[in-house]
Amino acid sequence: MRPRGGEGRGGEGRGRAGGALGSAVMALSAGDEALVRALWRKMGSNVGVYTTEALERIVLAFPSTRIYFAPLDLSPGSMQLRAHGKKVAAALSVALGHLDDLPDALSALSDLHTRQLRVDPTSFQLLGHCLLLTLARHYPGDFSPAMHRALHRFLTHVAWALASPCG
Numbered sequence: 612m613r614p615r616g617g618e619g620r621g622g623e624g625r626g627r628a629g630g631a632l633g634s635a636v637m638a639l640s641a642g643d644e645a646l647v648r649a650l651w652r653k654m655g656s657n658v659g660v661y662t663t664e665a666l667e668r669i670v671l672a673f674p675s676t677r678i679y680f681a682p683l684d685l686s687p688g689s690m691q692l693r694a695h696g697k698k699v700a701a702a703l704s705v706a707l708g709h710l711d712d713l714p715d716a717l718s719a720l721s722d723l724h725t726r727q728l729r730v731d732p733t734s735f736q737l738l739g740h741c742l743l744l745t746l747a748r749h750y751p752g753d754f755s756p757a758m759h760r761a762l763h764r765f766l767t768h769v770a771w772a773l774a775s776p777c778g
């Protein structure tokens with residue numbers, strides 16, 4: 612089920628760990644979805660390049676997030692960071708294909724991030740912000756206000772699903 616501004620998954624989320632985020636989650640309209648899909652097609656196999664750049668940015672701009680990645684080599688361009696960026700990219704592509712059942716599609720990842728890694732819900736928003744900024748820098752011509760809103764909604768939607776422990 613998709614979030615409906617302030618109701619649906621947003622309302623349902625208020626009692627869960629992603630609650631504060633849940634109330635801010637807006638549904639993706641058909642137009643939003645089309646814009647995100649178009650950008651994904653344009654990025655092709657480079658999605659992982661940009662997610663890697665977003666990871667590089669989050670640990671530099673928000674150093675408190677480094678603690679989660681302590682086992683990884685966080686130097687820009689490191690093999691580990693690039694490998695991790697590819698995993699994040701693959702997960703986002705899965706999410707884009709499952710907008711109607713995100714909690715199910717991301718349940719294992721949500722479990723990993725909330726129960727095992729205990730990632731602070733705010734960090735998901737920060738990573739979404741870093742990715743949004745990265746994409747705006749690489750695709751300035753595509754980054755209309757409508758694209759900005761569509762990506763923001765998509766990334767907030769994913770963040771909400773990941774930050775909400777299942778079961």
Ligand code: HEM
Binds near residue numbers: 682695724736739
């Ligand atoms: C858009 C949001 C995110 C997505 C799609 C995502 C996706 C993933 C994926 C696919 C994995 C690999 C899972 C596996 O190997 O089975 C992973 C692992 C991990 N994620 Fe995330 N993640 C997100 C946000 C975050 C945030 C915000 C943090 C912390 C600030 C974080 C920290 C980690 C860590 C520490 C690992 C384990 C890395 C390792 O030791 O290999 N993730 N994530």
